[in-house]
Amino acid sequence: PVDVYLPRYRWLPGEGPATTITVPDPPAGGRATVRIVDQWADGYRLRLVDHQAAFDRDGIYGDPGSADYDDNGWRFMLFGRAAFEAIRTDDPPVDVIHGHDWHACPALIARDRWYVDDPVLGRAATVLTVHNLRYHGSIPPHATAAMGLPVGDGLDLLADGIERADLVNTVSPGFADEARTPEFGGGLDGSLRARGDRFFGILNGLDTEVWDPATDQTLAAPYRAADLAGKIACRADLLGRVGFDPGDPGPVLGMVGRLDPQKGFDLVTEAMPALLGLGARLVVLGAGDATLVDRLRQLARARPDRVALNDAFDRDLARRIYAGSDLFLMPSRFEPCGQAQMIAQRYGTPPIVHATGGLRDTVVDEHRNPGLGTGWAFRQATADGLAWAATQAIDCYRLGGQGWQGVVERAMALDFDWRRGAATRYVAAYRRALELRRAPGRSR
Numbered sequence: 283p284v285d286v287y288l289p290r291y292r293w294l295p296g297e298g299p300a301t302t303i304t305v306p307d308p309p310a311g312g313r314a315t316v317r318i319v320d321q322w323a324d325g326y327r328l329r330l331v332d333h334q335a336a337f338d339r340d341g342i343y344g345d346p347g348s349a350d351y352d353d354n355g356w357r358f359m360l361f362g363r364a365a366f367e368a369i370r371t372d373d374p375p376v377d378v379i380h381g382h383d384w385h386a387c388p389a390l391i392a393r394d395r396w397y398v399d400d401p402v403l404g405r406a407a408t409v410l411t412v413h414n415l416r417y418h419g420s421i422p423p424h425a426t427a428a429m430g431l432p433v434g435d436g437l438d439l440l441a442d443g444i445e446r447a448d449l450v451n452t453v454s455p456g457f458a459d460e461a462r463t464p465e466f467g468g469g470l471d472g473s474l475r476a477r478g479d480r481f482f483g484i485l486n487g488l489d490t491e492v493w494d495p496a497t498d499q500t501l502a503a504p505y506r507a508a509d510l511a512g513k514i515a516c517r518a519d520l521l522g523r524v525g526f527d528p529g530d531p532g533p534v535l536g537m538v539g540r541l542d543p544q545k546g547f548d549l550v551t552e553a554m555p556a557l558l559g560l561g562a563r564l565v566v567l568g569a570g571d572a573t574l575v576d577r578l579r580q581l582a583r584a585r586p587d588r589v590a591l592n593d594a595f596d597r598d599l600a601r602r603i604y605a606g607s608d609l610f611l612m613p614s615r616f617e618p619c620g621q622a623q624m625i626a627q628r629y630g631t632p633p634i635v636h637a638t639g640g641l642r643d644t645v646v647d648e649h650r651n652p653g654l655g656t657g658w659a660f661r662q663a664t665a666d667g668l669a670w671a672a673t674q675a676i677d678c679y680r681l682g683g684q685g686w687q688g689v690v691e692r693a694m695a696l697d698f699d700w701r702r703g704a705a706t707r708y709v710a711a712y713r714r715a716l717e718l719r720r721a722p723g724r725s726r
Contacts, residue, residue, distance in 0.1 A: 283327075283374070287365040289337040289357075290319060290330035300332070303371055305364045306396070308430045309356060316364045331364045347572075355388065355421035355437065356428035362389025363396075366403055376406045378712045383412060384419030387443030388429065394446055395431075407715035410447035412440070413618055415461055415468030416544070444473045448715040450481045453619035454640030458483030466616055466639075480718075484707045485643055486619040487700030488628065495629045500601040505630070507694040513605060513630055520606025523599075524565050524590035532561040533676050536607030536631065538600045538622055541570030541578075541593070546613030546636060551577040552665035553672070558588055560676050565590045565607060567599050604629040609675050615663045617641045623657070627693035633657040634671050644698070648689055649674045656693040 299320045307314035317332035336357040344350040397403040419439030427433050452458050460466035462475050474481045496506045502519035505512025518528040539545045575593050582589045610626035610633040619640030623633040635641040637659040648655025658675040660667035678686050
């Protein structure tokens, strides 16, 4: 049995069976009242921690377009302790506490400080998955008292969690290697190296029933590797929706993601003259950095026949881009794993990626591995590098024939199924964490 705890943010449902508990909370005079709202998902129970003062806000970590909330340390310590108190009230046997990123690190602190001898929580192993080393959860000295901790030099929550967890992983073996270096470690490379083999990578996966072009009801037509006629219909449908000429044979480059320099969107804007010179068209779906949105909007205004931008969150359009594009752009400067490149390959849309982290682990470069590739990769995170890789990909696309067909078929044949891959590795990690936790004379 698995319980998943999340804060009940303003836009999440508040209906369902609820339990009211009291939680240690220094700012509230010692105790706070919290509701735990249960929702049932696919094989697990989702438990939403409902506390309006902490989570009923416009943003998640900060108001849109502004800095992080000053009281994030208090908010996520309250969240962690509420989860623990709910677990104790439920009183199940708990084997593993699995946290994600800095937001779960206050819970790891709380477990070691207040629950280490608890009969329910004390023997549980702890696993911390780090998805993004760029964000640490830095807490200034004056804010630690609200967490029930001594006022000292402040806290780097992620660093603290990395030191406390029985095991630490990130979401691809490639990024685990990179994270041990100063270039990619976000200032925590030393802490990660110090964990030795207790820090490792587990490659992300996909729900291949959710992401399947043969059954995707959003698409204009279904298709599979053995019969790509439906993909041609999906291409025409996408081009018609974004205002492009469906009869134009120019290659269509799709891009879906958070508009952020980390994701390489700025490289795309810099490379656009070269991409347009190759006859390419670009369809972008994403929201985020205002400067990047403005640059892409200017390009779309200047060349509405060649550049389309939708700066909003649109699940259906994302699926249509994966299916209707000829090639998929993912030029991230760094990428712990990413799933967009996996989805694109499953939908028969070979990706063009920067060879970093999980992108390097999941895309085989056709240029360096002729006849074996599932996409194209460039080594240097520059506009010139992106344009070079796009040239190789577009040349292959235009030549068509068995060369292009082979790339598409190999991409669609990749198996990123979560159940057959990542899930089995996490179960093995849980077992190892339990052995470490319960070993006589254990040490970190």
